[in-house]
Amino acid sequence: MKELKSICNIEVSERTLRRHLREKEIQHWRAVKRALVSEKHAAAWLAWAKEHKDWTAEQWAKVIWSDESAIKKDSDARTVWIWRHKGNLKEKYLPKNVVGKQRDGDLSQMVWGCFMGNKIGPIVFVDESIKKEVYIGILEKILLDFIDALREDGADDIIFQQDNARPHTANATVEWLKTVGQKH
16 A cells, blocks of 8 residues: 555555445456567457458367477566456456566476367477477478377368467578478
């Protein structure tokens, strides 16, 4: 409460401040921890979502979703508290109320995985940074086998979905995908 009084810079008793906050349904909350998203990325994601909003369940069932992730311990034990209205989810995720996750620190394991519909693909444990050469190697050794298995089960018109991480958009990766797409 002292911190809030300091931020507001007004002379008011804590009791009065608490009463006004309660009347306005403003509570003390732990800030949300999630990756920070730039406005550019948010706009691109929204455009993609709008482009695909009318897809059917059958269309979505033909998409192989893939991504990689660093699994690590978040070592920052400090809790950041924010003030917001009760039950207001839009307010909950405003940039001022979100604490960004750290990208560096103690990396315990990098993994890559994929799935299509209810079919889970393999998980690959990677002991190095995923650069374009490593990523193409994973696609060659793991993804193509998964696609072949899906086709043996009757899947067709498969769409491979990835995000815009640097290894995914590298010229070498794009060329490899085009070449394989024409053959496979």
